[in-house]
Amino acid sequence: MESQEKKQLRSYFLEFRKLIAHKKTRSQKIIKQLTVLPEFKNAAHILLYDGTENEVSTEGLIKRCIARKKHVYLPVLKNIGIAEVTDINTLRPNKLKILEPVVKSAGLKSASFVKSFDLIDLAIVPGLAFDRMGFRLGHGSGFYDKLLEKLPEKTRLIGLAFQEQIVNVLPQEPHDHKMDMILTDEGIIALVKAKPNG
Ligand SMILES: Nc1ncnc2c1ncn2[C@@H]1O[C@H](COP(=O)(O)OP(=O)(O)OP(=O)(O)O)[C@@H](O)[C@H]1O
Ligand SMILES: [Mg+2]
Numbered sequence: 001m002e003s004q005e006k007k008q009l010r011s012y013f014l015e016f017r018k019l020i021a022h023k024k025t026r027s028q029k030i031i032k033q034l035t036v037l038p039e040f041k042n043a044a045h046i047l048l049y050d051g052t053e054n055e056v057s058t059e060g061l062i063k064r065c066i067a068r069k070k071h072v073y074l075p076v077l078k079n080i081g082i083a084e085v086t087d088i089n090t091l092r093p094n095k096l097k098i099l100e101p102v103v104k105s106a107g108l109k110s111a112s113f114v115k116s117f118d119l120i121d122l123a124i125v126p127g128l129a130f131d132r133m134g135f136r137l138g139h140g141s142g143f144y145d146k147l148l149e150k151l152p153e154k155t156r157l158i159g160l161a162f163q164e165q166i167v168n169v170l171p172q173e174p175h176d177h178k179m180d181m182i183l184t185d186e187g188i189i190a191l192v193k194a195k196p197n198g
Contacts, residue, residue: 005171010140013128013165017054020162026185027057030160033183034061034124039156043122045071047082047151050091050099055126056160062088073116076100080146082116117150125159125179131170134159134179134191148177156180 020026034040046065051058065072066086073082077094083101085091091099125144127136136159138144148157159179163186182189 009137020164029185030056030183031061039122045119045121047073047120047123049126074100075147076103118152120151120155122156127159129165129167130159130161130182131167135170135172135176137170145175145177
């Protein structure tokens with residue numbers, strides 16, 4: 001079964017990712033490539049992630065975006081939401097020990113919270129692995145798939161990964177979202193988004 005295959009790939013990449021060398025310098029290389037892209041330069045509202053130690057590091061990117069007056073959002077575990085970050089020091093670890101903005105529970109249901117999804121020009125997405133068609137393998141909770149579901153059609157999706165995390169084909173299910181582009185330390189994998197009716 002497909003999901004069984006995903007499960008096996010997940011446990012493989014969880015271990016394999018730990019062995020990837022020079023993550024810090026290679027992350028910087030990936031981020032540098034991202035920041036010269038028009039998709040990044042032109043984006044005013046960006047959904048980022050705060051990387052765990054084995055993912056492409058984004059801390060510098062978050063600070064840089066805030067300094068450049070871009071609107072930066074990070075995922076919030078509860079309610080599969082996102083919230084804007086204006087000061088990286090205000091982030092707190094969630095139950096998965098990933099830093100996230102502190103959102104007051106009343107705010108989660110507010111109209112402005114939902115509205116912010118429509119503003120997102122660009123979403124930067126982590127993953128355990130990506131394939132050459134743009135599909136991603138995550139941790140398996142479906143969190144990112146559900147989050148990406150909420151984004152408008154216009155949002156460009158860019159996955160970040162070390163080259164070792166790229167595979168030819170991943171198992172794919174109907175709820176899996178496809179990236180528009182994947183950036184690794186060895187270059188860009190650009191994918192053409194299939195447009196309905198055209
Ligand atoms: N849009 C969705 N709506 C409802 N359930 C979903 C949705 N997307 C994913 N799921 C559920 O989440 C489970 C895990 O999804 P999947 O195996 O694609 O995880 P993943 O993409 O690897 O992980 P993650 O998204 O957490 O990084 C699926 O079995 C599915 O039932
Ligand atoms: Mg998925």
